[in-house]
Amino acid sequence: MSESEITAAVTEVEAQEAELVLTTFTHDQAWQLGARLVELATERDLPVTVDIRKGTQQVFHAARPGTTPDNDSWIDRKVRVVYRFGASSYLVGLRAGAKGRDFNADHGLAFQEFSAHGGAFPVRVAGVGIVGVVTVSGLAQQDDHALVVEALRELVGSRPAA
Structure with missing residues (x-):
């Protein structure tokens, strides 16, 4: 990515994080979100693993054909980034790249x-x-991120900014 593309991506992901805020997050909502991600992945034949945590508790986990235990390792490493830096793993990586x-x-x-x-x-x-x-692993990083954003938008009932 060029410097201007990274800057634009940082701005876009920051806007997504501001947009995708829930009023509650229950175990049932976690299951609904996970099930929707699996449904989207199945419809598109995507080899992904989906993981949802509420606090430190893993409340949803599903692996599609074409994934391996390595996807679970990627999920754990990405989740640690979110909890430590308070932002999506993609945004944290983009910010480092911007510098x-x-x-x-x-x-x-x-x-x-x-x-x-x-x-x-x-x-x-x-x-x-x-x-x-909420984490997806198995695609290119921007595609993992985009799939999560798509499902979260459905959950919060919002639409992407035009």
Whole structure:
């Protein structure tokens, strides 16, 4: 990505995070969100693993054909980024790229523990903050991220900004 493309992507993802704030996040909503992600992946024949956490509890997890246990490792590493930095794993990685920096080296974090690659998105509740993380792993990072955003938009009933 060029510098201007990274800047535009940072702005877009920041807007998504501001837009996609829930009023509540229950176990039933987590299941609904996970089921919708699996449904979208099935319709499109996408080899993804879907994971949803409420706090530190894993409340939904499904792996589609074409995935491996490595996808679970990617999920764990992306989730750690969201909880530590308070933003989507894609946004954290884009911000590092905008500075021309290597995320892991810059923060002294092992790649096998933290990966600032797209696909993990914070679940925010208005007036509370981050209460969970929804993650997709298996596609290119921007596609993992986009699939999560699509499903979250359906859950909150919003539409992308024009």
